[in-house]
Amino acid sequence: MIKTAPSEYRFTAPRNLGAVFGRLRTSGPFLWVLPAGLCVLFIFGYSVVDLVQQSFKYEGDWVGFENFSLVLTDPLFRTAMSHNFLLLFTVPILSVMSFICAVLLFETRKGMKFYRSAVFLPYILPIPVIGVVFGQLLQLNGALNSALRAMGFESLALDWLGDPKQALWTMSGIIIWKEVGFGTILILARLISIPLETLEAARIDGAGFFRLHLKVTLPQLRPVILFYIINESIVMVSWVFNYVYVMTNGQGGPGNATVVSELYIYRSAFQNNSPELAATAALLLLLATLVFIIGFFRIQRNASKGVFDD
């Protein structure tokens, strides 16, 4: 005699198949991104957990907040953070310059492709190339100062990278030169997508060049400019290492004039053999960057809302 399975183990068809398919439809996208999400979570999650663990230890032993105390009281770390903060002042300059460049390119009918490539070119140049070129160009007796002296501007021939008072601002100038192309292309792409009728209507209503772009174009570009501001702020806080490393031979000099927090972390980990202090400084930098990342996500959410509302 064949025994039948108890009723609780028996497959029973759901009463409402439509509801099941409905649930699958809503959770479907999440299932599709789950493998990638888990992968990202593992890579970043593991690193962050490991970072937190290391920052509370010394040679494997638990030391509480001792590493935090050592890093926060280190004058070099404070100097490095203050330099990252000072570099944030380049963000408004970058934004304004990118907006102006984008508008000028938009208005330039002839040779727009050439000018667009010329503005974007620095952005795609490798940072080591920029480091070598500017390192030579900006020497006290380099090409720039030779040209200035030849033109009679002796007083402007400064030791751009060798004088501790100038070095950080010179570095800022080079960063602006490189990063402005990204902002220009980003803003220009949005500018081109604005319906021509909108701009034509404003012109027919008597708006001149400045009024048109300040009162009509600029408000339309707000989400993309905000995105650029947040992106560049993150760059200034945590992505300027390459510039400093290649232009100062990994020293952050002269003196500590161009040391930034990432260089501090790199030197702690790989030159000074202090992985715990590097982890602590990295954690503090992550917290500082988190402020911008949260801002970035909020802007993204608001921008998405705007798109869907439309």
Add this chain to the structure above:
Amino acid sequence: MNIRGKAFAVGSAAAVLLTSLSFIGASASVKPSKAITTKPVTLTMWWWGEQEAPGAQAWVDATVKAYQKKRPNVTIKTVLQTTDGLMPGFAAAAAAKSGPDLQYFWGGIYSQQPGWDGQISPVSDHIPADELKHYINATTELSFQGKIWTAPWYVNPSFPVLARTDVLSKYNLKVPKTWTDLLKVCDVLSKEGVPTLAGGVKDGWFGGWLYSIIGGQSVTNKDVVAAVVGKQKFTDAKHADWWTRLQETKDRKCWNSDINSLELYQAQQLWKDGKAAMTVVAGPDAPNFANAVGASKVVVMAMPKWSTGKFAGKMGSTSQTIGITKWSKNKDVAADFLMFSHEKAQLNSWYKLTGSMPADDRFDLNTVKDPVKKALFQSALPGAPYLENFIPAQLDADAVFTNVQLVLAGTKTGKAAAADMQAVMERLRKTDRSLVKNFTAWNK
């Protein structure tokens, strides 16, 4: 037991005792070399040195080829490192416990620290003592509690000052031997718009050289280690006076005005071009510099004296070294290669290809005919301790490199630089919690 029996018993006991003692003694001092495996072995060597001893690459290639001919089962891959990447590259490899079997290290603290951190296996565990005793500077800089961390490769007389007599005589000047003379030369040449000394501190390293050749005149390596562990201070006159001397060179316009925006190797070109009277170069490269402008026009010397200290007016001596990594699976093969590189043929080949001195006292100095080279080699035997190798590398980078840049930029005084060096050292004793213990043990 009769007397003969007693004598036999005592004699036998003494013989057994002596045999045992001699066996223990032998096993403690000389480790018998093991048979080298005949299985296929691949070694990786990360090295540096072409930068200061041009021709080193050719020697490495030739030596590896010769070794592989001797031991066909061994393959050696060599990777030349950059100056800035040498230490960070090894630090990353050590963190991963994977990377080279043989690694290049500068002497002193640069060999001690990886030993203290358990990243290298002492070469004295793999190379017999009667072989190691020939390696120059092995015991001065590389030994720690009876072990020797790394094997000296070539000697770096540190660091010779090269003076061009043709440039000096153009202004009726003689090669300065004392500090006062040097400053007088600076006064004359600065008025003519000619730098007395050509240097570049953008990359930092030259700061460490200056510390060693100016600062080393008033202290010994024992003093320096005492300041590191806190028994002396870097603000004490004998440690701090050199900063004032450095400031004097700035105030008296001794250097090229763009010293802060040039790397050392770029600045040395000024000297080669006859646009500066003196410069400082790496020991192994000094003969090449001298020959480039004509050896008869060049005086190779130590930094002019400003102190009456024990090592004032003497050239420092350090050996650049190769170590065996802790994670290497073929330590004995690695050691065998190191010993091979110290065989007579390789020592002669090193001198022939690079013109610099191999770190082995079996190298016959009589084969050196060039008077510049001969004087240089003799000055390094025995030379003064090379000071930079006796301070923590972090102190070197965070206090010496940076403050030299600032003093030479004219934005910091010598006194403030000394105070900063002391402050950095005090901080280091807190962050590196085993520093005092290690340095104290090293200094014994």
